[in-house]
Amino acid sequence: MTETIRIRRFVARPVIVPMNLPLQTSTGAVARAPLVLIDCETDQGVRGHAYLFSITPAALKPLTAMVGEMAEMIAGDELLPFEIERKLTQRFTLLGLAGLQRLAQSGIDMAAWDALARAKGLPLARLLGGAPKPVRAYNSKGLGIMPAGAVVDEAQKLLAEGFHAAKIRVGRPEARDDLNFVRAVRKAVGDQVTLMCDYNQALTVAEAIRRGEMLDDEGLLWIEEPIRHDNYAGCARVADALRTPVQIGENFDSAFAMQSALSAEACDFVMPDVQRIGGVTGWLRAASLAQAAGIEMSTHLFSEVSAQLLCVTPTAHWLEYVDWADAVLATRLIIKDGFALPGEEPGNGIAWDEVAVRKYLAA
Numbered sequence: 532m533t534e535t536i537r538i539r540r541f542v543a544r545p546v547i548v549p550m551n552l553p554l555q556t557s558t559g560a561v562a563r564a565p566l567v568l569i570d571c572e573t574d575q576g577v578r579g580h581a582y583l584f585s586i587t588p589a590a591l592k593p594l595t596a597m598v599g600e601m602a603e604m605i606a607g608d609e610l611l612p613f614e615i616e617r618k619l620t621q622r623f624t625l626l627g628l629a630g631l632q633r634l635a636q637s638g639i640d641m642a643a644w645d646a647l648a649r650a651k652g653l654p655l656a657r658l659l660g661g662a663p664k665p666v667r668a669y670n671s672k673g674l675g676i677m678p679a680g681a682v683v684d685e686a687q688k689l690l691a692e693g694f695h696a697a698k699i700r701v702g703r704p705e706a707r708d709d710l711n712f713v714r715a716v717r718k719a720v721g722d723q724v725t726l727m728c729d730y731n732q733a734l735t736v737a738e739a740i741r742r743g744e745m746l747d748d749e750g751l752l753w754i755e756e757p758i759r760h761d762n763y764a765g766c767a768r769v770a771d772a773l774r775t776p777v778q779i780g781e782n783f784d785s786a787f788a789m790q791s792a793l794s795a796e797a798c799d800f801v802m803p804d805v806q807r808i809g810g811v812t813g814w815l816r817a818a819s820l821a822q823a824a825g826i827e828m829s830t831h832l833f834s835e836v837s838a839q840l841l842c843v844t845p846t847a848h849w850l851e852y853v854d855w856a857d858a859v860l861a862t863r864l865i866i867k868d869g870f871a872l873p874g875e876e877p878g879n880g881i882a883w884d885e886v887a888v889r890k891y892l893a894a
C-alpha cells in the first residue's frame with residue numbers, strides 16, 4: 532500500500548552562529564556563520580531539516596524570506612522532491628535559477644528529502660539506494676591567510692581532530708609568500724598528510740599558471756579555484772598547463788553548469804556545493820555526470836548531508852569537513868582516523884539543538 536505524505540508547511544529561521552575557528556580566505560574573513568534553518572513539516576507529523584549558509588549576514592534576511600515565499604507555492608503538495616523541483620523551476624525560470632533563488636530551492640529540496648527519509652525510517656544514503664559508510668575527509672576549518680609563525684599550532688590542532696588531510700588557503704599578494712606558507716605547513720605535518728590548496732578565484736589565467744608551476748612540486752592533491760569560477764576556457768588552460776590537478780565546482784549553479792565545465796575540460800576534479808547544485812536532487816544528477824566523465828567528485832561545506840551523499844556518489848573523492856553549524860546542531864558528524872562516519876539514524880544527520888537555536892536567532 533502506498534501512503535501519500537503531504538507538505539504542511541516549511542519554517543525558515545535565520546541564525547548567526549559563532550564558528551569554532553574563524554577562517555581568513557583571499558576574499559576576506561569569516562568568523563560567524565549566517566545560516567537559515569529550514570524545517571519541512573508534513574501531514575504525518577514527521578519533520579525534515581536542512582540549513583543554508585548565506586555567506587554574508589547581508590543576505591540572511593532576504594534568503595530566509597525567499598525560502599518562505601517559495602515554500603508557500605508547494606504547501607499542501609505531495610512530498611516528492613522531483614515534482615517540487617519541476618514546479619519551482621518552472622515558477623522561477625524567468626527570474627533566473629541562480630543566486631538566492633538557487634540557494635532557497637536547494638534548501639527546500641534538502642529538507643524535503645530529509646522528511647522523506649525520516650518518514651521511511653532510513654538514513655538518507657539508504658533512501659537513495661546505498662548505505663552509510665566511512666568517507667575520506669579533510670579538515671577545511673583552518674590554515675587561512677595567516678602568519679607563517681602560527682602554522683605548527685594550527686596544523687596540529689586540525690589533525691588532532693582525527694584527520695590526515697587539510698586544506699590551505701592561498702592567494703597572498705606575493706606568490707613567494709604562498710609557496711613559503713605551503714612549505715611551512717608541509718614541514719609541520721610531515722609527508723604522510725594529504726594537503727590541497729584553495730585560491731578562492733584570486734588569480735588571472737597567466738598568474739594562475741605561473742603560481743601553479745611554482746607549486747607543482749609541493750605534492751598538493753589539488754589546486755582549487757585558481758581563477759574566476761565560471762571562466763571555463765581559462766580554467767582549462769590552467770588545468771592543461773599544470774601537473775597538479777585543478778579542482779573547481781563549489782560555484783556550479785546546477786548540474787547544467789557542471790556539464791558546461793566538463794564539456795570545456797575546465798578541471799581535473801569537481802566539488803559541487805549541495806546548496807548550489809540543487810540540493811539532494813541536483814547532487815544526484817551531478818554525480819551521474821561526474822561518473823560519465825570519469826572525474827572524481829568531492830563535496831563543499833554542509834558536511835552532514837554531504838557525507839550521506841558521498842556514499843551514493845559513484846566517483847566519490849573527498850568530504851570537505853567544516854563544523855560551522857555545530858553551535859545549533861544536536862548531533863555531530865563523527866570523524867575517526869581520517870574518515871567521516873555518516874550515521875544509520877533516519878534522515879540526513881541534521882537535528883536542531885532548540886535551546887541554541889533560540890539563543891542565536893537573528894530575526
Ligand SMILES: [Mg+2]
Nearest residue numbers: 729755756781
Ligand atoms: Mg573553495
